[in-house]
Amino acid sequence: MRTQMATEAGRTTAPSEDRALVGPNLLAVLDGVTAKPETGCAHGVGWFADQLAAELLRCAHLGPAPALAEAVRQTRELHGGGCDLEHPDSPSATVGLVQIKEDVLRYLVLGDATVVVDAKSELRVVSDTRTNRTAGADPADVEHALTGEIPLAEVRRVAILSDGAARAVDLFDLFDWRQALELMAANGPDDLIRKMRAVEKEDAKAVDWPRAKVSDDATVVYLER
Structure with missing residues (x-):
């Protein structure tokens, strides 16, 4: 199997808040949700994305949903008592991940990340722009993730994209x-x-393609068997 990754910040004046993971059996893209002026938290979105990504790798031996829920739980512990994690705008991230285990490919999408699986019988595109759920401080939010599995023998290639890349x-x-x-x-x-x-540069004022961000952080993890 061959894995490739590409990532680019949406602006030259600020670091990307996307994170990409390529582990032995787990691939993921995390997209930190743009912070509001008040978050109740002493930490930034980049810090949160870093911690969640690290914890997710540590939990990669679990299934996709249990791994993400435990990663959220462990990241919550790292905040410390000075952060109001009940604040509705505390740091969070959308997550798209794929796990390969026991000849099965399992996927999970929480938020507007996108997982594309090219299988022999179908092209499966998974994204959720309706529920507005993300991975933040409450492990219970992972229950709203879209999940599924496909026999690995059926899979030809897979792509995981943040919404800033999926807009292509x-x-x-x-x-x-x-x-x-x-x-x-x-x-x-x-x-x-x-x-x-x-295309974004050609439409720098977001006239032809109206969008909240002229240019967003963009990250892709691509797997080919």
Whole structure:
């Protein structure tokens, strides 16, 4: 199996709040939710994304949902008593992850991350833009994640994208998901981000493609068997 990763901050003036994980049996993209002026927390979104990513790797021996729930629980402990984790805008992240274990590929999506699985019988695209749930301070939120599994023998390739990268398909319509996978297979996931950035620059005032962020952090993890 071959794994490639590409990530790029949405602005040159601020570090990316996306995180990508490539472990022995777990691949993931975490997208830190842009902080509001008041969060009740002494820590920034980047710190939270770093801690959640590290804990998720430590819990990779568990199934996708238990691993994420435990990672949220452990990250909560790292905050300390000075943070109001009941605040509705405390740091959080959307999560897309894939776990390969016992000849089965299992996936999980919480929030507007996207997991694309190209299997022999279907192309499965999983994202959730409706519930507004993210991985924050409450492990119970993981219960709202979209999950599923596919026999590994059926899987040809997989892509996990933050919403800032998925807009290449679901906002700009540069190509459909199958074409996006073909592009990544031929040129790597960084080419998808490069082509998307070109469109963002052409529409720098967000007129042709209205969007809240002219340019967002973009991260892709791509796996090919």
